[in-house]
Amino acid sequence: MAKKLRIGLLGAGRIGNLHGTNIQNFVPDAEVVIVADPFMNEKMEEWAKSIGISRCSKDPEDVFSAADVDAVFICSSTNTHAEFMIRAAKAGKHIFCEKPIDTEVAKINEALAEVAKAGVKLQVGFVRRFDRSHKAVRDVVASGKLGKPYVVKVCSRDPAGPPMSYVAVSGGIFTDMMIHDFDMVRYLSGSDVTEVSATGAVLTDPGYAEYDDVDTAIVTLKFENGAIGVIDNCRQAPYGYDQRVEVLCEKGAVQDNNHLENEAFISTAESVESAKPTYFFLERYNDAFVAEEKAFVDAVLNDKEVPVGGKDGLEPVRIAIAAKKSLKEGRPVKLSEIEA
């Protein structure tokens, strides 16, 4: 393997742009050598050039067949993830795949099987695991110094809802939003989820109801290790991106506060005013994206285990399916009811 990991980028949209720019600027051990996007245009080419990516293509095959590509970053639309994983695996390329791998368990399993057969590394893009605060919480739990986890809580709210066109195809709040939190509770608890029970409401915009979706949801969970948990989501929190996690353990609790825009505060006769939370995921998880990319590059270059593997890609999808079923049927749903 070359000293630097040579990367082929699949997808030059928002998330591809983010990963590509990060790798070129902040990941010294990797370089993007080619980017492919079926909608490749002048603006994308200009961007690629500006960060030193010399080859652009409309054909993903140019990435899979490139001899100088060691690994791919799959940043294309969700419905192409599984297929691209399979093609990459067959071409012997290591894989970083944005979440979710797919919305169907069977397709995920098919893709994971190819990855296993090819013996390439696969990392799934659950970026929040790399956030310095969430990671600090999880590291305390994982260290065991607080004893067994009892209660795992995640609060996750977006500053503004997505466009309804997105809601129409996203698969709903459990698949497009809470999936991050399903991953987070597995990460924090170090355990698999065995049962979920979902409650939801349409509160911020009646439009969600038209797509059989909700904008506000609370899901309680049971874990294999005996712990219980709860996640609450809202698609629209006017004060910004609310991202807080908490684990109550035998000997103490560990949690985190939001990151604020700055640490200044004003005291007046009315109140003490401080800054809001950082606005959205680009602001909050900027450093986490870089950490995620570095971890993948390190895992491949130094043949280490990836920090977020295939099962980590599958399980949140299964939990999301269970949560959707729970909300629809108005009852707790066991994970054993969901295709594995």
Add this chain to the structure above:
Amino acid sequence: MAKKLRIGLLGAGRIGNLHGTNIQNFVPDAEVVIVADPFMNEKMEEWAKSIGISRCSKDPEDVFSAADVDAVFICSSTNTHAEFMIRAAKAGKHIFCEKPIDTEVAKINEALAEVAKAGVKLQVGFVRRFDRSHKAVRDVVASGKLGKPYVVKVCSRDPAGPPMSYVAVSGGIFTDMMIHDFDMVRYLSGSDVTEVSATGAVLTDPGYAEYDDVDTAIVTLKFENGAIGVIDNCRQAPYGYDQRVEVLCEKGAVQDNNHLENEAFISTAESVESAKPTYFFLERYNDAFVAEEKAFVDAVLNDKEVPVGGKDGLEPVRIAIAAKKSLKEGRPVKLSEIEA
């Protein structure tokens, strides 16, 4: 009515002691003139004398029949609350009754009917409504300046579990502990609960299982006004009394932090260390008890509406019954299923 409200105290145990001492020291417009407790002993009499209560009795009737008693504080064991309410009402005394009024809906309704008939005032002892932080949260919601409530969250954890002898008779976590939180969510949301779904686990001490109880529970709720909510309880949080509430509304969120033992903090090469939350309810809600007592005295003396009335005494009991049923049957339970 006399300028000072003359109070007869029923029960000289821990909570009776607390109310009696508070009234004598901090409620200038009231005075305790008699205390009755079937287990009245020398130590209790000494305590009564030390705070200026001149009459002690083993017979509650001495309170009900006293011409110089304007109001009673019912601080006896739970199973006597409803009966004492009825006797007080019949005697024309105003009533402050510790929570819960009873664990059975029928008995509560019977007592409330007598109170209504007598036209006396009744306040139920949900003291947390008078905590300065929880009250500040609720006042913001009630002001309407943040718009409609969407999500109501309460986290409530005790520093240490009760003795198993108490668990044996308490009615379980929903009745002896979460009942405060069932009141709190009604207070915060300004709305009634329509459905609950409970999850629970025995994590801190296997002893709870013997009494068919859990020590850790999460309950999701639906409210009449469309909001949804969640409460999490644990009987044992080693770091002390964890008491936090939060309401996400249309235009913002309002929440509170724990009160700490002090505001000092130490920065070293290892960490920044601050004080723990105040230890338990006596430390956290000390001021709230006084505020509660003053509110009752003010309501009676000045013929105002009491801040926590009969329905507020009934509803949390119904929610607790529904939660217990939900946990047992593994399904969401509508409040309409519970006797009203």
Add this chain to the structure above:
Amino acid sequence: MAKKLRIGLLGAGRIGNLHGTNIQNFVPDAEVVIVADPFMNEKMEEWAKSIGISRCSKDPEDVFSAADVDAVFICSSTNTHAEFMIRAAKAGKHIFCEKPIDTEVAKINEALAEVAKAGVKLQVGFVRRFDRSHKAVRDVVASGKLGKPYVVKVCSRDPAGPPMSYVAVSGGIFTDMMIHDFDMVRYLSGSDVTEVSATGAVLTDPGYAEYDDVDTAIVTLKFENGAIGVIDNCRQAPYGYDQRVEVLCEKGAVQDNNHLENEAFISTAESVESAKPTYFFLERYNDAFVAEEKAFVDAVLNDKEVPVGGKDGLEPVRIAIAAKKSLKEGRPVKLSEIEA
């Protein structure tokens, strides 16, 4: 000595009222048996009666000569403190004296000499030492676990300035306000002050200049143990009573935050808003006054050392004199230049 400490209260103004009420309500081991005030009037008598003080007098001698008075609380105007101390000492009464003992070193020394001769206990009313947060800071420093103190900082601001009539006779900002902080730095550092350098300005109200006073002052200090320090005062901070202390030591720093009115906070699209600091000394130091009173009663009843003794009463006055001299002469002033 009787089981309860029997107290004679000298002065029924604001501070006498505070101590009297506290002792009757919160200090079980003490009782006020008589109160004397040259301006004794009906309202004062009513107050005394309402808290169970049966004897009221216009003549302080009634206190000094009372056989059933074990100790006095000197809460009269400053110019009477030294004289009352001397009379109390001669009468064999233990003494709690409000700060300052006097504004002149010679008079303080004279009074201290009488106290020493009589062998009675004397505690001076520097109440902030009993604040739970400041005490926690000091206890960390005193424990030695952070090593030697390097830098001691105190920020102290009042919510509103005093009436100009008070400024006219108070002796100026160093004597009427910063004197608390001069005591605080001695308490925190565990060391005496050897040199001060004062800077000041008239910023909030030009009226102060007419009395040769300032409303804003910063004083740097040197301590016998080698540490240095700084105090900043302002007579008018619109957001309330700002009371923060900080000690940088060899192995870490310890500091405190203000106590807030409550722990609620509101997050909106504009900011995160929390409550203000508690308004003024009655709100912030309420608990500290009780702790101070209990400490005195305990010291007398159980023959322990008082926590704030005669030298602690003298030194802040000397530092204030030095600071005033420094501001006037525009140079650092050594404590050795001030009468001892």
Add this chain to the structure above:
Amino acid sequence: MAKKLRIGLLGAGRIGNLHGTNIQNFVPDAEVVIVADPFMNEKMEEWAKSIGISRCSKDPEDVFSAADVDAVFICSSTNTHAEFMIRAAKAGKHIFCEKPIDTEVAKINEALAEVAKAGVKLQVGFVRRFDRSHKAVRDVVASGKLGKPYVVKVCSRDPAGPPMSYVAVSGGIFTDMMIHDFDMVRYLSGSDVTEVSATGAVLTDPGYAEYDDVDTAIVTLKFENGAIGVIDNCRQAPYGYDQRVEVLCEKGAVQDNNHLENEAFISTAESVESAKPTYFFLERYNDAFVAEEKAFVDAVLNDKEVPVGGKDGLEPVRIAIAAKKSLKEGRPVKLSEIEA
């Protein structure tokens, strides 16, 4: 002018490396085209190549004479700053100069005169002005919404002292460390300093005394606009980089807290533990360096006023000279006593 600002970098040591890397990665409107360092070596050349700087030289003249250099970044040793400014100005290059310009007023004035004559832009590297929290504090003051500033406070402590070899030549704590804070108080107050009074001590390492320096210092200040202020510095705070500012104004106060390594916190039976402040200036001011560079590039490309100009480079040096004189002579020193 070219679309991108073409930069010649003078000095490839720690700070040159930092600016060079930042510009190449984060400042899209600029590019470093050449770097010169008298000690240019293979490692430096490798670094330059790795970030896309094609030309390396040992001779600064190669920068001044390069036709394709629009602006220089002077990151060489302090004693060369003034000379390089003069040479750059004569060559018509815009100038970013690290602080301090020089330690002597005359040399600074000489350099500023050349800059003025050449009509090139000059920005001085007081990076803390670009920190998001300090900037937020200053913006509130500058907005005028809190009224006039009364008291300006800066606390600045390093996690560990510099090597004694540095202390030997640095000019002492006021010149090598507090100079940042002298700039900060001017920035926060929007006013010039008129008088300083310094106190200092050798507490962390007796070695400082050998170089006639102190490791801990407190300086009080008077400002032209009537405000007063105080700065405290310590060369060694074991808990990391302590960077806090505060301005008390007519209608309120505005201040900031340290940035922490993360926002997680652990609650146990002992305490609540959170992360430490970010370790040192590279961690705390990383984003500020980029903001500073962007501001310079923007000022040159779009002919705007630079945010930190020549006078801002001169004044902190004058204040440092005054502080040093104050400490030595044990008296307040007026800025009018110092060469202007």
